[in-house]
Amino acid sequence: MSLTVDSVSKKFGRFPALNGASFVAPQGGFISLLGPSGSGKTTLLRILGGLEFADSGSVRFADLNWLGMPARTRNAGFVFQQYALFKHMTVAENIAFGLKVRPRNKRPPASEIQRRVKDLLDLVQLPGLEQRYPSQLSGGQRQRVALARALAIEPRMLLLDEPFGALDAKVRKELRADLRRIHDHAGVTTVFVTHDQEEAFAVADLVAVMKDGRIEQYGAPSDMRRNPKTAFVSEFLSA
Amino acid sequence: MSKRDFHRPTDDPLWLKLLLGTAAIGFIAVLLLLPLALVFREAFAGGLRAFWDAVTEEDSLAAVRLSLMVAAIAVPLNTVFGIAAAWSIAKFDFPGKTFLVTLIDLPFSVSPVVSGLIYVLVFGANGWFGRDLLEHNIHILFAVPGMVLATIFVTFPFVARELIPLMVDQGRDEEEAAATLGASGLGTFLRVTLPNIKWGLLYGVLLCNARALGEFGAVSVVSGHIRGQTNTMPLHVELLYNNYNYVGAFAVAALLAMLGLITLLLKSLLEWRYADELAAAHRR
Numbered sequence: 001m002s003l004t005v006d007s008v009s010k011k012f013g014r015f016p017a018l019n020g021a022s023f024v025a026p027q028g029g030f031i032s033l034l035g036p037s038g039s040g041k042t043t044l045l046r047i048l049g050g051l052e053f054a055d056s057g058s059v060r061f062a063d064l065n066w067l068g069m070p071a072r073t074r075n076a077g078f079v080f081q082q083y084a085l086f087k088h089m090t091v092a093e094n095i096a097f098g099l100k101v102r103p104r105n106k107r108p109p110a111s112e113i114q115r116r117v118k119d120l121l122d123l124v125q126l127p128g129l130e131q132r133y134p135s136q137l138s139g140g141q142r143q144r145v146a147l148a149r150a151l152a153i154e155p156r157m158l159l160l161d162e163p164f165g166a167l168d169a170k171v172r173k174e175l176r177a178d179l180r181r182i183h184d185h186a187g188v189t190t191v192f193v194t195h196d197q198e199e200a201f202a203v204a205d206l207v208a209v210m211k212d213g214r215i216e217q218y219g220a221p222s223d224m225r226r227n228p229k230t231a232f233v234s235e236f237l238s239a
Numbered sequence: 240m241s242k243r244d245f246h247r248p249t250d251d252p253l254w255l256k257l258l259l260g261t262a263a264i265g266f267i268a269v270l271l272l273l274p275l276a277l278v279f280r281e282a283f284a285g286g287l288r289a290f291w292d293a294v295t296e297e298d299s300l301a302a303v304r305l306s307l308m309v310a311a312i313a314v315p316l317n318t319v320f321g322i323a324a325a326w327s328i329a330k331f332d333f334p335g336k337t338f339l340v341t342l343i344d345l346p347f348s349v350s351p352v353v354s355g356l357i358y359v360l361v362f363g364a365n366g367w368f369g370r371d372l373l374e375h376n377i378h379i380l381f382a383v384p385g386m387v388l389a390t391i392f393v394t395f396p397f398v399a400r401e402l403i404p405l406m407v408d409q410g411r412d413e414e415e416a417a418a419t420l421g422a423s424g425l426g427t428f429l430r431v432t433l434p435n436i437k438w439g440l441l442y443g444v445l446l447c448n449a450r451a452l453g454e455f456g457a458v459s460v461v462s463g464h465i466r467g468q469t470n471t472m473p474l475h476v477e478l479l480y481n482n483y484n485y486v487g488a489f490a491v492a493a494l495l496a497m498l499g500l501i502t503l504l505l506k507s508l509l510e511w512r513y514a515d516e517l518a519a520a521h522r523r
Contacts, residue, residue: 049419050418050419051415051418051419071415071418071419072418072419072420072421072422072423073421074419075421076419077419077420078415078416078419080412080415080416082412084412084413084415084416085413085416086413086416086417086430086431087413087435088434088435097417097420097422097430098420098421098422101417101420101421101422101423101426101430102421149416149420150419150420152420153420153421159419
């Protein structure tokens with residue numbers, strides 16, 4: 001019952017975005033993919049989410065051939081850097097979306113959906129904002145709604161693509177702590193992409209430092225800080 | 240620094256504003272409003288009665304019916320084609336994409352008369368399929384199917400052209416989010432894409448409709464001008480005018496102009512009714 005990423009490669013045209021990335025993480029772990037832009041971290045995350053297709057390699061998760069499943073059956077919640085909220089829907093409608101699009105026999109009744117939307121808004125600390133539209137919210141609030149929307153489907157895996165990249169330092173820290181709390185509460189396997197090493201080390205159990213489509217070093221933050229394996233890692237961590 | 244010296248960098252002097260404003264309004268008045276007013280004046284020159292008789296005359300009614308029918312077939316089809324084309328161009332990457340965009344623009348760059356002649360070449364008696372079609376007693380040229388085809392060709396770009404920049408600008412994020420939340424392709428389109436493009440789509444459909452009703456060149460080539468059978472409103476206007484029936488010609492022309500004005504009015508009404516929603520969609 002773990003996440004096994006095995007030599008995943010992906011080219012965009014002639015440009016190799018991923019060059020055989022591999023790592024193993026325990027079920028319920030919090031993994032951060034850390035690296036400079038162009039290191040392939042977002043590509044790897046999008047492959048995990050089913051938004052991009054790997055040229056070769058495999059991913060097994062919870063005994064499933066993960067890459068053989070289309071995005072909509074993976075049940076992996078995805079949080080985008082630019083929020084990607086549905087502009088024409090209220091906060092409540094955004095959060096309920098993943099439940100409302102289920103086939104009739106798997107769809108919870110309306111009262112249950114309403115209750116779950118309220119619980120999720122409490123969880124992300126935005127109680128009572130059900131009827132607002134995304135355009136009426138601040139950046140930090142929007143990302144909290146996006147997180148609640150991703151959690152509403154009770155995801156098997158939570159994927160976050162630089163979720164706090166567009167926010168200021170203070171809001172970043174608050175959201176980071178909240179994300180960790182929510183992860184520990186829900187116990188969902190979480191993969192978090194960032195280029196900010198402080199953020200990665202503060203929030204994740206396991207960090208994969210990426211460079212040129214490969215994983216340079218993978219391990220617990222404390223081990224990595226004590227014992228950087230390559231010049232690139234030690235330079236990147238001290239920057 | 241005195242207040243007079245300070246102005247915003249985007250602010251222009253008063254004389255320039257007045258000059259440009261007058262030029263724009265004058266241009267519109269002379270080239271658009273004046274001719275439109277003249278059409279209506281000529282149409283009612285013989286009084287309301289003459290106008291009414293000209294419009295309700297049998298051949299005129301047949302022309303109105305035919306125009307509406309051609310538009311009723313061409314506009315929905317072009318709406319579907321336009322959405323499909325814009326969707327594939329905006330949301331997917333594939334080889335030959337630029338070529339497809341050029342193809343969509345083709346009807347804009349080719350003279351309508353030429354597009355009409357293409358259909359003569361393909362379906363005419365001496366054309367590629369002409370003989371086979373005649374043998375099976377299928378009439379495309381000088382009949383309604385040919386006029387519908389010509390109208391579809393000429394009005395194809397309106398919906399697609401309106402939607403492509405809009406959908407490219409909106410990106411794929413919301414559709415990707417919908418997919419990760421378990422929505423099907425059709426569900427994503429109906430719940431996410433369509434609500435986001437509905438205003439652009441409406442505008443494109445209205446423009447497409449206006450052009451479909453007013454198309455002259457291409458339809459003229461394939462119609463055969465059979466009074467009461469293959470004459471659309473614009474063709475009927477020409478026919479009446481060439482027969483020195485000025486009141487009739489201007490009456491039908493006024494009716495055609497009114498259809499266009501109703502289209503505009505409809506659009507303004509919808510914009511007014513849904514102003515908040517429009518504003519919300521523009522805010523990010």
